[in-house]
Amino acid sequence: xxxxxxxxxxxxxxxxxxxxxxxxxxxxxxxxxxxxxxxxxxxxxxxxxxxxxxxxxxxxxxxxxxxxxxxxxxxxxxxxxxxxxxxxxxxxxxxxxxxxxxxxxxxxxxxxxxxxxxxxxxxxxxxxxxxxxxxxxxxxxxxxxxxxxxxxx
Ligand SMILES: [Zn+2]
Numbered sequence: 001x002x003x004x005x006x007x008x009x010x011x012x013x014x015x016x017x018x019x020x021x022x023x024x025x026x027x028x029x030x031x032x033x034x035x036x037x038x039x040x041x042x043x044x045x046x047x048x049x050x051x052x053x054x055x056x057x058x059x060x061x062x063x064x065x066x067x068x069x070x071x072x073x074x075x076x077x078x079x080x081x082x083x084x085x086x087x088x089x090x091x092x093x094x095x096x097x098x099x100x101x102x103x104x105x106x107x108x109x110x111x112x113x114x115x116x117x118x119x120x121x122x123x124x125x126x127x128x129x130x131x132x133x134x135x136x137x138x139x140x141x142x143x144x145x146x147x148x149x150x151x152x153x
Contacts, residue, residue, distance in 0.1 A: 002026075003105045008044040009093045014053050014068065016090040017046055025049070027057050029072045029081055040081040040101040043070055068118040069098070085110040087118035 004026050010019050027045045028034050047054040057065040065071035069086035076084075085098035086107075098110035098118075 004039060004042045005044050007039070007101075007105055007107060008088075009090055009095065011044070011090050011093065012046040012053055013043045013086065013088050013090065014045060014070065016092055018092075019044070019046075022046055023048060023051065025054050027054050027070065029070060029084075029086075030074055030076070030078070031058065031061070031071055032074045036078065038078075038081065038103045039105045040103050041072075041078075043086060043101075045070070064119050067116070085112070085115065089118075089120075 024046050025048050026042045029041050045054040046052040057070045061071050069084050072080050072084050085100055088095045088099050098115055099107045100110050101107050
C-alpha cells in the first residue's frame with residue numbers, strides 16, 4: 001500500500017475489487033511518461049500493464065480509458081490531470097461517480113457540468129475473478145467438462 005492506494009480505498013478504481021490478494025498496480029494517466037508521479041496522474045487498477053484493467057487502460061484508450069478519465073492525452077498539458085475527472089466505481093465505499101484528483105493525494109467529487117456515463121470495464125466479470133498471482137488456481141476454461149454444443153441447434 002502507498003498513498004495512492006490509500007486514496008483509492010485499497011480497491012480498483014474502475015470496479016471496486018478489493019486489492020488484498022489481487023495483483024494490482026498504479027497506472028499513469030498520461031501515457032508515455034512513467035516519470036510523472038504526481039498523485040493526480042496516478043490511479044489504482046487491477047492487474048499490470050499487460051493484464052486486467054491496467055492493461056485495458058493502455059489498450060482500450062479511446063473507447064474506455066479516456067472516457068473514464070483513466071487516460072489523458074499525452075498531448076495535453078500536465079495540469080489536465082487536475083481538471084479531467086476520473087470515474088470511480090467503488091460501491092462498497094459509497095464512491096460511485098466522477099472525482100477530481102489533486103496533487104496533495106486527495107480527491108473531491110466533481111461538481112462540473114454533467115458528464116456522460118462512463119463505459120464499464122471490458123469483460124469485467126471475467127477479469128475481476130481472474131487472479132494473476134503466481135500459484136493461483138487457473139481460471140476454468142470455457143466449455144471444459146460441458147457437453148459439446150457446437151453445431152447443435
Ligand atoms: Zn477494475
